[in-house]
Amino acid sequence: MIVLRYSAMILLSILLSGCMHHGGDHAAHQAMLERPQSYTRSMANYQIPDATLIDQDGSRLPLPQLLKSSEPYALNFIFTSCTTICPVMSATFFQVQQELGAGSHELQMISISIDPEYDTPSTLKKYAQKYGAGTNWRFLTGDAATIAEVQQSLAGYVSDKMNHRPFTLIKVPNEEKWLRVDGLATGAELVAEYRRMAGQ
Numbered sequence: 001m002i003v004l005r006y007s008a009m010i011l012l013s014i015l016l017s018g019c020m021h022h023g024g025d026h027a028a029h030q031a032m033l034e035r036p037q038s039y040t041r042s043m044a045n046y047q048i049p050d051a052t053l054i055d056q057d058g059s060r061l062p063l064p065q066l067l068k069s070s071e072p073y074a075l076n077f078i079f080t081s082c083t084t085i086c087p088v089m090s091a092t093f094f095q096v097q098q099e100l101g102a103g104s105h106e107l108q109m110i111s112i113s114i115d116p117e118y119d120t121p122s123t124l125k126k127y128a129q130k131y132g133a134g135t136n137w138r139f140l141t142g143d144a145a146t147i148a149e150v151q152q153s154l155a156g157y158v159s160d161k162m163n164h165r166p167f168t169l170i171k172v173p174n175e176e177k178w179l180r181v182d183g184l185a186t187g188a189e190l191v192a193e194y195r196r197m198a199g200q
Contacts, residue, residue: 039183041193046169046178049149053112053140056124061140063150066110072172072198073108074190077156077164079115080127085166088184090131095187096194097134107194109137112150114161116141155180172197 051063067073074096078086093111097104113119119127124139133139141147151157158164170179170193179197181190 039181039185039189042180042182043177044155044180045176046154049153051142051146051150053142053146053150054121055141056121056128056139058121061138063140066138067171069108070173071108072106072170072194073110074194075110075112075154075169075171076167077114077151078111079113079161080119080123081115082161085164085184089166089168090127092185092187092190093137094131094133096190097132097137099187099191104134105136107136109133111137111139112147113139113141114147114151114158114164116144116147170194170197 048064048067052060053063054060076089078089093109100107113124119141121141124141128139148157154169166184168181168190179193181193
C-alpha cells in the first residue's frame, strides 16, 4: 500500500510539471490536480441507450447488456492521449484492482474513451497493458455519435474533451440507483464506496 501511494505521488508530480506546457487547454485540469484530493458522492438514475461499443480486443458489446449484468461494476470516461486527469484516473483503477486483491475479479471496471477517432481498439489495448489492466477491466470505444450519446445518458458529456471532468460511476446488482463519485477519489476510497454499496 505504501508503494502504491508513493507511485501515485510520483505520477501526480510528473503530471503537474507536464501540464505547464499545455497552456489554457488544460488549465482547469491543472487546477484540479493541484488541489488536495477530494470528491463528492451522490445517487442517480440513468437510462442506458441501446448502443454497441467495441472493446480493446475488437469485440462488439451491447452496452445495455454489459451494464445490466449481475456483477457490480465501476465506470469512468478517459482518453489515451490525455496528459492530466486521465492518467490519474487510470492509475486509480489500477489501485482499485490492488486494493481488492484476490477479490478483484468481483468488480468489473469499464473505461470508455471520449476520443474514439484516436482511441482505436489497438490503441486501447496498449493503454490497458500500460496500466496493468486485469481481465475484469474493459476499455471501450465506438463511433463519435454513439460515444456522445453514452456520455449524455450518464450526465458526462462535454463538447471539448479537454474540459471533461473526472467522475466514476459505481453500480451494484439489485440497486436501481448508481453511485456517482465526482472528483479524484483514491483507489482505496472507491473500494470503500463500492463495499458500502454492496453491503460488505
